[in-house]
Structure formats: C-alpha cells, structure tokens
Amino acid sequence: MGKSPKSSSVTTGKKSEETRTRILEAALVLFRKRGFGPATMRDIAREAGVALGAAYYYFSSKDALVTAFYERAHRELAPLAEEALTHAKGLEERLRAVMNVKFEYFAPNRGLMAALSAHIDPQNPLSPFSSEMRVIRDQDVGLFARTLEGSKVRVSEDLKPHLPRLLWLYHMGLLLFWVYDRSPKQKRTMHLFEKSASIVANLIKLSGFPLLRPVRKVATDLLDTIYGDEAALGGTA
Amino acid sequence: MGKSPKSSSVTTGKKSEETRTRILEAALVLFRKRGFGPATMRDIAREAGVALGAAYYYFSSKDALVTAFYERAHRELAPLAEEALTHAKGLEERLRAVMNVKFEYFAPNRGLMAALSAHIDPQNPLSPFSSEMRVIRDQDVGLFARTLEGSKVRVSEDLKPHLPRLLWLYHMGLLLFWVYDRSPKQKRTMHLFEKSASIVANLIKLSGFPLLRPVRKVATDLLDTIYGDEAALGGTA
Numbered sequence: 001m002g003k004s005p006k007s008s009s010v011t012t013g014k015k016s017e018e019t020r021t022r023i024l025e026a027a028l029v030l031f032r033k034r035g036f037g038p039a040t041m042r043d044i045a046r047e048a049g050v051a052l053g054a055a056y057y058y059f060s061s062k063d064a065l066v067t068a069f070y071e072r073a074h075r076e077l078a079p080l081a082e083e084a085l086t087h088a089k090g091l092e093e094r095l096r097a098v099m100n101v102k103f104e105y106f107a108p109n110r111g112l113m114a115a116l117s118a119h120i121d122p123q124n125p126l127s128p129f130s131s132e133m134r135v136i137r138d139q140d141v142g143l144f145a146r147t148l149e150g151s152k153v154r155v156s157e158d159l160k161p162h163l164p165r166l167l168w169l170y171h172m173g174l175l176l177f178w179v180y181d182r183s184p185k186q187k188r189t190m191h192l193f194e195k196s197a198s199i200v201a202n203l204i205k206l207s208g209f210p211l212l213r214p215v216r217k218v219a220t221d222l223l224d225t226i227y228g229d230e231a232a233l234g235g236t237a
Numbered sequence: 238m239g240k241s242p243k244s245s246s247v248t249t250g251k252k253s254e255e256t257r258t259r260i261l262e263a264a265l266v267l268f269r270k271r272g273f274g275p276a277t278m279r280d281i282a283r284e285a286g287v288a289l290g291a292a293y294y295y296f297s298s299k300d301a302l303v304t305a306f307y308e309r310a311h312r313e314l315a316p317l318a319e320e321a322l323t324h325a326k327g328l329e330e331r332l333r334a335v336m337n338v339k340f341e342y343f344a345p346n347r348g349l350m351a352a353l354s355a356h357i358d359p360q361n362p363l364s365p366f367s368s369e370m371r372v373i374r375d376q377d378v379g380l381f382a383r384t385l386e387g388s389k390v391r392v393s394e395d396l397k398p399h400l401p402r403l404l405w406l407y408h409m410g411l412l413l414f415w416v417y418d419r420s421p422k423q424k425r426t427m428h429l430f431e432k433s434a435s436i437v438a439n440l441i442k443l444s445g446f447p448l449l450r451p452v453r454k455v456a457t458d459l460l461d462t463i464y465g466d467e468a469a470l471g472g473t474a
Contacts, residue, residue: 114358117357118355118356118357118358119355120354120355120357120417121351121417122417123417123419177463180357180358180360182360188462188463188465191462192459192462192463195458195459199455199459218436221432222429222432222433222436225425225429225432226414226425226429228420228425
C-alpha cells in the first residue's frame with residue numbers, strides 16, 4: 001500500500017504484476033459502479049489501495065487502463081475460444097461456440113463496453129478499428145479464419161482472403177447490439193444471434209457455388225473499396 | 238449584446254429567432270474550431286456576443302445545441318431532398334440524388350458529426366437511434382419511402398414495410414463511413430457510394446421476384462428480431 005512506484009518491490013516480477021492487476025481490477029470495479037467518465041485515477045488508486053504515483057507508474061491514463069482491459073480480454077479469450085472450437089464441427093456450430101465464449105467472458109463488463117463503444121472513430125486509439133488495436137484485431141480475425149477452416153465448408157478462392165474479416169465484422173455487430181441490449185438477459189441479442197448465425201453459415205456455404213462468381217466479384221470489389229489501401233478498418237489488408 | 242434573457246426584445250418573435258440562430262451558429266463555429274468536448278457554454282455566449290444567461294435561456298446545454306443542429310438540418314434538408322427527387326427517375330438515380338444532397342449539406346460540419354457519432358447508444362438522447370430522435374428519424378425514413386415509391390421498382394408486399402428503414406440504415410452507414418473518411422475530398426466514401434448504390438438498387442429489384450419469397454421471409458424475420466417490440470432502433474415500428 002502506498003509504496004513508492006520505483007521501489008524494487010513494485011518493479012520486480014511477480015509482485016509488480018500483482019499490483020498492476022490489482023489496479024486494473026480496481027479500475028474495472030469503479031468503471032462498472034460509476035461509469036467510465038466520472039472515475040478518476042485518484043479514485044482508482046484509492047480503490048486499489050496504492051498511492052496515486054503507483055497507479056500512474058503502471059498506467060499513464062484511464063485510456064491505458066482500457067487498453068490493458070482489451071489486451072487481457074484478448075489474451076484470456078483466445079485459449080477459451082480455441083478450446084471451444086475443438087468441440088464444434090459445423091460452421092454454424094463453430095460460430096456459436098466462439099460467440100458464446102465472448103458473450104460469457106464480457107458479461108460482467110457489458111455496461112463498461114457500452115460506454116467504451118463511443119470510441120469507434122478509427123483515429124481514436126481505443127477504437128476497435130484503430131491502428132493501435134491492429135495486433136489484437138488481426139489475431140481476432142485469425143480466430144475467425146480458424147472458425148472457418150475447421151468446418152467442412154468449401155470456401156471459394158476469391159472469397160478466402162475476405163471471409164474471416166467479414167465474420168469478424170459480423171461478430172463486432174453482434175457485440176455492439178449486445179452492449180446496448182436492455183432486454184432481460186439480452187434476450188433480443190440471443191434471438192438475433194440464433195437466427196443470424198444460421199443465415200451467415202448458409203450464405204457462406206451458398207457463396208461457394210461456381211455460378212455465383214459474378215456476385216462474388218461485386219462483393220469483393222465493394223470490400224476492397226471499403227478497406228482501401230489503408231486497411232485501418234477491420235483487419236489484415 | 239448582453240440583454241437580459243427575459244427582456245421583451247429577446248422573447249418576441251423575429252428578434253428572438255435571430256438571437257437563437259446567432260447562438261447556434263456561434264456554437265457550430267466553436268465546435269468546428271475546438272471540437273465538441275472543449276467548447277463551453279461561456280465560450281459560445283462570448284462568440285455569439287450574448288450574455289451567458291441569454292445563451293442558457295435559448296439552450297439549456299450543449300446537448301440542446303446539438304439537438305437544435307439536427308432539427309434545423311432536418312428542416313432544411315427535407316425540401317432540398319424532395320426537390321432533388323423530382324428530377325430523378327430510377328431507384329439508383331433517386332438514391333444518389335438524396336445522398337448527394339445530404340453529403341453536400343453536412344460537409345461543413347463533417348468533423349463535428351464525427352465527434353457526435355460517439356453517441357450511438359439508443360439511450361443517449363443525441364443518438365440517431367434514441368426515442369428523442371424518433372420524430373426526425375421517422376420523417377427521414379419517410380423520405381426513403383418516397384425515394385422508393387417514385388421509382389418504377391415493384392416492391393413485394395412483404396418487404397414494403399421494411400425497405401424504407403433498411404435504406405435509411407444504409408444511408409446512416411454511408412454517413413458514418415463518410416465522417417471518418419480521411420481520404421482527400423472523402424474519395425473513398427464516394428467510391429463506396431458509387432458501387433453500393435447500384436448494388437442496393439439491384440438487390441431491391443431482384444427482391445421482388447416471386448421465387449424469392451422464402452428468402453424474404455428469412456430477412457423480414459431477422460429484421461423483426463432486430464427491431465423487437467421497442468422499435469427504438471431505427472424508425473417506425
């Protein structure tokens with residue numbers, strides 16, 4: 001408590017990691033209780049039982065705390081999602097497996113994520129579309145590539161580079177709908193997810209038909225326009 | 238300048254309307270120059286050359302200024318859009334006509350709208366999906382109903398109640414892409430608009446085929462799930 005941030009006890013290994021985690025946990029508690037806007041770094045330090053200087057030593061700002069929250073979520077979610085995929089076969093089943101892991105993991109912080117969803121401008125470092133979030137985003141797009149690959153669905157070559165990113169966008173849309181969903185137990189999101197997952201899986205299966213090549217051309221052309229050369233919006237270029 | 242807000246000169250008719258407009262204009266100038274967050278009501282009053290009390294007399298908060306901006310935009314845009322529609326025949330041409338009017342009208346405030354786009358939570362009164370914005374949203378959905386009706390496209394009965402709202406969502410998506418578009422003269426948005434307008438128009442034409450009834454059923458079912466009984470998200474229930 002109140003240790004100088006530069007003391008050896010906070011800068012060395014496990015102890016340091018514990019303090020960092022404690023501050024992050026305290027921040028999440030406060031964000032959930034009071035909202036992201038009103039909570040100050042001072043409140044967070046107090047809640048964590050550390051000196052203000054120590055809090056700033058680990059996190060330069062509230063934004064840094066949010067980034068840490070996303071990074072930890074990504075780190076913890078990745079193995080859970082891969083594990084869920086090992087038990088799921090069909091594409092629809094695999095999509096459900098991944099999304100259910102995400103919904104369950106994020107449930108305690110749904111309100112916080114609603115507040116954070118204000119950051120959608122790709123120029124905001126906290127936006128899921130920012131260049132700062134690119135590493136996390138690319139790995140997440142990779143998760144959807146594996147969701148596709150493990151299923152038996154034959155994906156046509158022209159769509160292959162696009163589909164994982166489209167699935168990622170679909171999953172972002174679901175999450176956004178979910179954070180704003182005020183129905184009991186987010187029932188509306190669950191209905192939407194039920195119905196849309198089978199539609200999405202069927203569309204992907206249909207998309208492989210050779211006759212649909214012209215339609216695929218129109219679609220990939222449109223996607224290239226959306227992503228442009230920047231590829232800042234939504235994953236691997 | 239600095240008149241008491243309750244004096245007869247500000248509360249009566251034309252003069253009052255002029256003062257209100259001057260404050261709104263001053264606010265928009267400041268929002269553009271400094272961003273929505275940093276500008277205060279005090280700055281706005283100073284920029285408008287009125288007393289702080291007068292500014293508060295007309296607008297209870299910065300949010301009230303934003304609402305006034307949206308309302309005025311809606312009021313001024315409606316006749317421009319209807320006028321543009323009288324010269325456009327085909328569905329694609331009509332979509333282009335409406336969107337071009339909107340892009341042109343909002344161009345000076347594109348940066349401000351990027352800042353305001355943070356308000357997407359339907360519970361935020363400034364959100365385009367809020368119940369507070371419902372009147373404006375419904376009238377806007379009506380504009381897209383007329384965009385459809387005036388074209389020669391035959392819309393199937395089952396889709397009829399849904400299409401105007403879908404077109405409205407498409408237009409919201411375009412506007413959102415546009416406010417974040419950092420390419421010179423928003424070229425990327427213009428390309429996206431070029432390509433997607435013809436796709437959207439063709440999809441709507443295709444959707445009328447009697448054989449596609451099962452597909453329409455799936456789509457309208459999904460839309461009903463998204464809108465739920467609340468109809469808070471995106472227009473007329």
